Amino acid sequence: MSADDDSRLARVALTWLAEPGTRAVHRLVERLGPVATLDLLLDGGSPDGWLHTTVVAQSAAGDARAVAAEALDRADRLGARLVIPGDEEWPARVAGLATLRLPDVSRRVDAETAPPLCFWVRGSWPLGEALERSVAVVGARAATGYGQHVATELGYGLAERDWTVVSGGAFGIDAAAHRGALNAGGLTVAVLACGLDRPYPMGNTALFDRIADTGLLVSEWPPGAEPLRPRFLIRNRVIAGGTLGTVLVEASARSGATQTARRAIHTGRVAMVVPGPVTSAMSVGSHEFLREHPRARLVTGVAHVLEEVGRIGADLAPPARGPQRATDTLDDDARSLLEALPRRGALGVDRLAARARVDVRTALRKLSLLEELSMVVRRDEGYALAPPVTPKPGSIAATAR
Amino acid sequence: MSADDDSRLARVALTWLAEPGTRAVHRLVERLGPVATLDLLLDGGSPDGWLHTTVVAQSAAGDARAVAAEALDRADRLGARLVIPGDEEWPARVAGLATLRLPDVSRRVDAETAPPLCFWVRGSWPLGEALERSVAVVGARAATGYGQHVATELGYGLAERDWTVVSGGAFGIDAAAHRGALNAGGLTVAVLACGLDRPYPMGNTALFDRIADTGLLVSEWPPGAEPLRPRFLIRNRVIAGGTLGTVLVEASARSGATQTARRAIHTGRVAMVVPGPVTSAMSVGSHEFLREHPRARLVTGVAHVLEEVGRIGADLAPPARGPQRATDTLDDDARSLLEALPRRGALGVDRLAARARVDVRTALRKLSLLEELSMVVRRDEGYALAPPVTPKPGSIAATAR
Numbered sequence: 096m097s098a099d100d101d102s103r104l105a106r107v108a109l110t111w112l113a114e115p116g117t118r119a120v121h122r123l124v125e126r127l128g129p130v131a132t133l134d135l136l137l138d139g140g141s142p143d144g145w146l147h148t149t150v151v152a153q154s155a156a157g158d159a160r161a162v163a164a165e166a167l168d169r170a171d172r173l174g175a176r177l178v179i180p181g182d183e184e185w186p187a188r189v190a191g192l193a194t195l196r197l198p199d200v201s202r203r204v205d206a207e208t209a210p211p212l213c214f215w216v217r218g219s220w221p222l223g224e225a226l227e228r229s230v231a232v233v234g235a236r237a238a239t240g241y242g243q244h245v246a247t248e249l250g251y252g253l254a255e256r257d258w259t260v261v262s263g264g265a266f267g268i269d270a271a272a273h274r275g276a277l278n279a280g281g282l283t284v285a286v287l288a289c290g291l292d293r294p295y296p297m298g299n300t301a302l303f304d305r306i307a308d309t310g311l312l313v314s315e316w317p318p319g320a321e322p323l324r325p326r327f328l329i330r331n332r333v334i335a336g337g338t339l340g341t342v343l344v345e346a347s348a349r350s351g352a353t354q355t356a357r358r359a360i361h362t363g364r365v366a367m368v369v370p371g372p373v374t375s376a377m378s379v380g381s382h383e384f385l386r387e388h389p390r391a392r393l394v395t396g397v398a399h400v401l402e403e404v405g406r407i408g409a410d411l412a413p414p415a416r417g418p419q420r421a422t423d424t425l426d427d428d429a430r431s432l433l434e435a436l437p438r439r440g441a442l443g444v445d446r447l448a449a450r451a452r453v454d455v456r457t458a459l460r461k462l463s464l465l466e467e468l469s470m471v472v473r474r475d476e477g478y479a480l481a482p483p484v485t486p487k488p489g490s491i492a493a494t495a496r
Numbered sequence: 497m498s499a500d501d502d503s504r505l506a507r508v509a510l511t512w513l514a515e516p517g518t519r520a521v522h523r524l525v526e527r528l529g530p531v532a533t534l535d536l537l538l539d540g541g542s543p544d545g546w547l548h549t550t551v552v553a554q555s556a557a558g559d560a561r562a563v564a565a566e567a568l569d570r571a572d573r574l575g576a577r578l579v580i581p582g583d584e585e586w587p588a589r590v591a592g593l594a595t596l597r598l599p600d601v602s603r604r605v606d607a608e609t610a611p612p613l614c615f616w617v618r619g620s621w622p623l624g625e626a627l628e629r630s631v632a633v634v635g636a637r638a639a640t641g642y643g644q645h646v647a648t649e650l651g652y653g654l655a656e657r658d659w660t661v662v663s664g665g666a667f668g669i670d671a672a673a674h675r676g677a678l679n680a681g682g683l684t685v686a687v688l689a690c691g692l693d694r695p696y697p698m699g700n701t702a703l704f705d706r707i708a709d710t711g712l713l714v715s716e717w718p719p720g721a722e723p724l725r726p727r728f729l730i731r732n733r734v735i736a737g738g739t740l741g742t743v744l745v746e747a748s749a750r751s752g753a754t755q756t757a758r759r760a761i762h763t764g765r766v767a768m769v770v771p772g773p774v775t776s777a778m779s780v781g782s783h784e785f786l787r788e789h790p791r792a793r794l795v796t797g798v799a800h801v802l803e804e805v806g807r808i809g810a811d812l813a814p815p816a817r818g819p820q821r822a823t824d825t826l827d828d829d830a831r832s833l834l835e836a837l838p839r840r841g842a843l844g845v846d847r848l849a850a851r852a853r854v855d856v857r858t859a860l861r862k863l864s865l866l867e868e869l870s871m872v873v874r875r876d877e878g879y880a881l882a883p884p885v886t887p888k889p890g891s892i893a894a895t896a897r
Contacts, residue, residue: 114853149853156850203828241773323851324835370771370783372642373796382771382796389790395774395783 105129106179106213107163107317112136112153114207115315116329119143121193121209129212133159166317173318175217175291184221186214192336195362204328208358211315211333217291218311219439225284225311229259230404231334231359233352234268234344239377242345245369246271247278249342252397254281258404259310261286261338263330264294268344268352270302276310280438283310286337288330289322290314309439331355332362339404340365342394346380353380360388365403367394428453429461433470433480441479506530507580507614508564508718513537513554515608516716517730520544522594522610530613534560567718574719576618576692585622587615593737596763605729609759612716612734618692619712626685626712630660631805632735632760634753635669635745640778643746646770647672648679650743653798655682659805660711662687662739664731665695669745669753671703677711684711687738689731690723691715732756733763740805741766743795747781754781761791766804768795829854830862834871834881842880 106129113120119142123132137159141147153159170177178184192210200206216222232249234242250260250272260276260283262269269285276283285306289295291314294303306312315333316326328351335341335358343356343366360366368385370393371378385391394400425433428451435450436442442450448458462478465471471478507530514521520543524533538560542548554560571578579585593611601607617623633650635643647669651661655677661684663670670686677684686707690696692715695704707713716734717727729752736742736759744757744767757767769786771794772779786792795801826834829852836851837843843851849859863879866872873882 148855148858152850152853152855155846202831241775245774325832369774370779370794372773373646373770374642378771379796382794385786385794386800393771393783393786393794395780399787 101130102128103177103179103213104160104163104167105133107166107177108133108159109136110212110315111162111166111317112150112159113146114325114329115211116192116204116207116209116332117146118207118209119146120212124212163317166319169292169318170215173217173292175215175312175318178214178216178222179212184216184223186223186226186337188226188339189333189337191362191364192332195332195336195358197357197361202328204325207329208332210336213315215291215314215317216311217307217313218309220282220311222311222313225259225282226261226337227259228257229261229284229338230400231261231338231341231355232268232272232344233262233331233334233341233355235346235350235352235377235380236265236267236269237347237377238267238271238345239371239375241371241375242268242377243271246344247275249344249369249397249400250275250277250281250283251279253400254279254283256397256401257281258401259284261334263287263327263334264296264299264303266296266298270299272344273302273306273310277305280309282438285310285312286330286334287312287314287322288316288326290316290318290320292318293321295322327351328354332358335359335364336362338364340367340400342367342369342400343381343384344369345371345375345377346384347376348379348383350380353384356384356391357388360390366391367400367403368392369394425465426461428457429465432458432461433465436471436478436480438480441474441477443477447478502531503529504578504580504614505561505564505568506534508567508578509534509560510537511613511716512563512567512718513551513560514547515726515730516612517593517605517608517610517733518547519608519610520547521613525613564718567720570693570719571616574618574693576616576713576719579615579617579623580613585617585624587624587627587738589627589740590734590738592763592765593733596733596737596759598758598762603729605726608730609733611737614716616692616715616718617712618708618714619710621683621712623712623714626660626683627662627738628660629658630662630685630739631801632662632739632742632756633669633673633745634663634732634735634742634756636747636751636753636778636781637666637668637670638748638778639668639672639746640772640776642772642776643669643778644672647745648676650745650770650798650801651676651678651682651684652680654801655680655684657798657802658682659802660685662735664688664728664735665697665700665704667697667699671700673745674703674707674711678706681710686711686713687731687735688713688715688723689717689727691717691719691721693719694722696723728752729755733759736760736765737763739765741768741801743768743770743801744782744785745770746772746776746778747785748777749780749784751781754785757785757792758789761789767792768801768804769793770795826866827862829858830866833859833862834866837872837879837881839881842875842878844878848879 136150189210195208197205230253246268253260254276260272262272264285264287273283287294291312331354335355341356341359346352356366368381368391431451435447444458448455469481472481537551590611596609598606631654651673654661661673661677663673665686665688674684692713732755736756742757742760747753761767769782769792832852836848845859849856871882872879
């Protein structure tokens with residue numbers, strides 16, 4: 096087993112021994128690395144009484160290393176992968192959670208908000224790249240028609256402008272945001288509080304399948320892990336810390352979604368809130384959040400959201416339509432073919448020609464032109480959009496190695 | 497004619513010569529008193545070119561002193577009275593308008609915001625006393641059902657707690673706020689932008705009669721004055737400056753009501769805004785106001801309004817909270833155990849301890865506590881969640897208030 100494999104296994108084992116976010120574990124891993132940390136904990140050397148108890152209790156249920164190896168096998172069969180710091184696709188931004196300190200902490204889940212040790216991922220897009228330009232849209236499960244409408248519009252509008260939508264997997268606002276993004280042909284990421292083999296709730300299974308097809312299903316927990324209640328709050332810190340900002344759409348007085356917005360603010364992210372009718376119980380939490388957090392921003396639509404999270408100037412203007420775009424030099428046929436290409440994956444010439452409403456010979460000619468312009472790439476299964484040229488994410492991953 | 501009568505007549509004449517709020521006139525009156533100011537202006541001694549032009553133009557239409565005397569007679573026949581500074585019922589708070597300076601002024605009405613020289617009043621309540629504990633409720637004429645509902649509730653709630661409601665006389669939010677106050681048997685004040693003999697709009701005549709019966713109709717303009725457009729903005733400074741705070745309920749993007757809220761903020765009063773659905777054009781101005789003015793407060797009902805304007809401690813609103821749950825009193829370990837219990841069926845102590853990440857002795861202790869609280873039941877196979885009792889009585893409605 097290579098050193099890298101040891102490290103991966105250790106991170107999985109550590110996440111199994113103590114819930115993700117546990118500060119004591121994070122501190123040890125920072126100091127000793129995951130392998131030495133695991134050895135230390137299993138040898139009874141926890142520096143912290145509570146952690147010691149937890150490790151002992153969990154170890155009684157199984158051997159941490161064996162459980163981790165089994166989880167990795169299970170993920171393999173499931174088509175899921177493990178992503179750890181140092182991997183090219185590690186989302187550097189979650190490191191910011193190291194600074195998250197919530198005020199007035201009374202529950203353990205509000206105190207244990209350290210960065211994740213690893214992610215399980217299903218879907219082909221690299222996780223770090225997906226989260227690079229991302230906004231979280233969260234809110235009530237028991238959303239009203241109004242809230243669902245707003246969340247769908249936000250998901251659609253963000254995706255349309257090439258922003259990744261991030262949410263949980265719940266009914267209501269979460270699902271509406273994902274659907275909006277999917278309907279725009281955009282990238283959407285569901286961060287779950289359980290194993291990727293049993294996305295919760297079951298009623299959203301078809302949605303999870305759609306997300307896995309074109310976006311990402313992500314979890315800190317290994318396959319098989321149950322969606323225990325505290326895990327939703329533990330998970331929320333990743334939604335808040337992994338994105339540039341969190342939009343709260345509908346929250347009742349005690350909504351967990353306000354906890355995501357709270358985590359966003361205290362991690363230095365933008366917390367945005369969509370108001371609603373004061374007569375609606377589903378907006379009570381949203382309004383209270385705006386009243387209690389002067390730094391929270393009231394937003395009424397995607398333009399306001401982009402104003403908050405967009406790079407300077409870049410997303411304030413409507414999408415560029417000037418002559419600088421390479422596509423402007425293309426003729427109608429070439430442009431139609433380009434637009435007929437799926438956002439992800441490849442398509443054969445015959446299908447493409449049909450979608451673009453050109454004949455196959457024209458399609459072949461124009462596609463090789465597009466290939467020369469580096470706008471499409473040829474693969475075994477057909478033609479695909481050339482990957483966008485983006486700067487590589489994060490130097491943090493490199494230092495964490 | 498007594499000195500006091502001279503002074504009254506002069507104030508009326510001055511208001512007729514130059515629109516209420518004119519700073520140059522206010523400065524002269526502060527320095528010379530109203531009688532000498534009137535003499536000076538009528539003798540062509542205006543210190544200000546624009547004021548001079550205005551006085552000359554107006555004087556061509558009539559003799560200021562004669563017009564004023566006629567206005568006083570007309571008011572008498574109408575059952576209205578003139579109130580001037582020094583009168584016992586003069587509302588002292590409007591003096592604060594002397595400090596009002598709106599930013600980015602481009603129109604004369606935004607610059608000429610000096611305190612009133614006099615008020616015409618219909619209704620038996622003393623004006624100053626009526627405004628002592630008063631809140632303005634203003635908003636769109638083309639209000640939605642939602643906005644009218646909220647304004648009525650606010651008017652009702654404020655009146656019920658012995659606060660005076662102040663507004664204009666327009667359809668929509670103004671009328672709804674007055675109606676709410678009247679329905680609660682409370683005191684309501686309509687500040688008009690025209691003579692009290694011709695309250696505008698005519699469609700609200702029945703409402704004006706009800707207000708005059710139990711509340712007050714107030715205007716800076718003498719009987720016969722027409723509701724010219726700029727007068728509504730001039731009037732708005734009195735609504736803002738005469739009350740402790742202004743609540744904006746529904747405003748379209750360019751609503752005059754936002755100008756009242758703006759005047760409130762810049763006079764050091766509390767500006768409060770009721771949010772609404774982001775899908776409603778009638779809330780666009782409200783949300784924009786909240787986004788642009790960090791000092792503006794989002795309020796969702798009368799409790800929040802009283803929190804802002806209420807005397808220290810007297811009228812504080814409890815923060816919105818979800819229904820109190822039994823689990824709120826549990827410590828982390830007990831809560832973890834509760835959350836570790838399966839939805840259906842029972843689980844042995846060892847398994848439960850491992851899932852909850854507590855040691856077995858702690859698990860046993862906490863489980864018997866939970867058993868005492870009737871939250872879990874013991875069975876042969878282990879512990880299980882106690883069957884749900886009766887549904888909790890309408891807690892959402894209670895918290896939504």
